[in-house]
Amino acid sequence: MGSPEGEVGMAEIKAFWQKEGIDYSETQHKVRLSNFSMSKYAVSVAEFRRFVEASGYRTDAEKAGFSVILSNGEVKKADGVNWRYGVSGSVCPQSEENHPVLHVSWNDAVAYSKWLSAKTGKHFRLPTEAEREYACRAGSRTAFNTGTNITIQQANFIDDQKQWRGGTVPVDSFSPNAWGLYNMHGNVWEWCSDLFAGTYYDECKAQGTVSNPQGPATGSGRVLRGGCWFSRAGYCRSAYRSNASPGHRHAFVGFRLVFVP
Numbered sequence: 001m002g003s004p005e006g007e008v009g010m011a012e013i014k015a016f017w018q019k020e021g022i023d024y025s026e027t028q029h030k031v032r033l034s035n036f037s038m039s040k041y042a043v044s045v046a047e048f049r050r051f052v053e054a055s056g057y058r059t060d061a062e063k064a065g066f067s068v069i070l071s072n073g074e075v076k077k078a079d080g081v082n083w084r085y086g087v088s089g090s091v092c093p094q095s096e097e098n099h100p101v102l103h104v105s106w107n108d109a110v111a112y113s114k115w116l117s118a119k120t121g122k123h124f125r126l127p128t129e130a131e132r133e134y135a136c137r138a139g140s141r142t143a144f145n146t147g148t149n150i151t152i153q154q155a156n157f158i159d160d161q162k163q164w165r166g167g168t169v170p171v172d173s174f175s176p177n178a179w180g181l182y183n184m185h186g187n188v189w190e191w192c193s194d195l196f197a198g199t200y201y202d203e204c205k206a207q208g209t210v211s212n213p214q215g216p217a218t219g220s221g222r223v224l225r226g227g228c229w230f231s232r233a234g235y236c237r238s239a240y241r242s243n244a245s246p247g248h249r250h251a252f253v254g255f256r257l258v259f260v261p
Contacts, residue, residue: 001133002028002201002239008143009234017198024198026239029205031130034212037259038127038135041171041182042100042190043112045092048083051112054119059083060105060247067103068250070230075250083108087167087229087251098170100188100254106222106246109191109255116257126193127258129241130213132225136185136238138178143237144185145177150236155186156229157236168229185236188254189228195219196243221245228252 003010003026010026017024051057061067061082069078069089078089083103086092092099104112109126116124127135137145144150151159154174158164168187176182194215197203204210215223221243227236230252234240244253 001031001130001204002026003143003237004028007237007239008148009232009237009240012232012234013240022198024241025201026241027201027205029201030209031134031204031213032209032211033130033134035261036127036131037261038131038181039256039258040176040180042188042254042256043109044098044171045083045101046097048101048104048112049097051115052083055115057108057111057115059103059108059249061103061249064247070251089251096168098172099168100171100183102168102188102251102254103249104254105249106191106244108249112255113257123260124257125260126191126255128212128214129192129194129223129225131258132190132192132223133238135179135181136177136226138181138184140178140238143239144233145238146185150185150233155183155236157186157227157231157233158229159233165229184226185238186227186231187229188226189224189231189242189252190226191253191255192223192225194223196221196223196241198241219243224253 066077066079067081071088081089083101113124142148146154152163156169172182196219197216200216224242
């Protein structure tokens with residue numbers, strides 16, 4: 001896991017975290033994982049709709065009465081926005097039912113995984129940070145599973161020429177990685193189960209090979225991985241790590257699940 005010093009995009013990343021006053025590293029270290037399977041796709045609007053209709057669940061955005069959107073180039077709070085809405089605060093049309101669900105918190109993602117587990121009698125959950133990076137890489141050791149670079153023909157993000165799509169794309173867009181997983185770079189940030197610590201990788205390396213790491217014991221944020229449609233390439237790298245509070249939700253975040261046999 002992790003990235004070598006000097007990997008593309010790292011200078012920008014370190015400057016960002018230093019500005020935030022947070023020690024941050026992607027120190028390479030060895031991890032051993034038990035068997036798991038990961039969903040090919042992020043959870044879609046249609047799938048989340050079935051969950052809500054079957055369970056009567058109310059998301060954090062619905063209970064609080066707002067989420068965060070991008071409107072006229074400005075990231076801002078928007079009253080009344082929830083999982084039924086898109087990136088700019090409009091209700092998702094039928095044509096976007098196969099887009100990733102947005103405005104869902106870590107708490108909402110966990111609730112969905114518990115509902116699906118109870119419904120199917122199988123064990124579904126959010127991936128750990130280690131599982132997410134392993135699955136994203138699909139055997140690669142480069143910055144992206146596409147190689148040392150990635151283009152907007154391969155993923156949904158903002159490139160160096162500031163070309164972008166201005167929103168999400170269907171969950172089955174672009175070619176999958178070598179293990180058949182779609183949109184592991186870009187489109188939406190994806191929640192992981194772990195708490196976040198900027199220097200957690202340093203702690204892991206000090207232990208040697210770590211088996212099934214679950215993240216630090218303490219922290220206030222939960223890990224986010226993969227970058228999104230509003231991210232530059234450096235933030236979409238296989239090793240990049242971000243975080244948000246478990247109740248946080250906005251137009252840039254979704255999730256996918258793992259199945260544990």
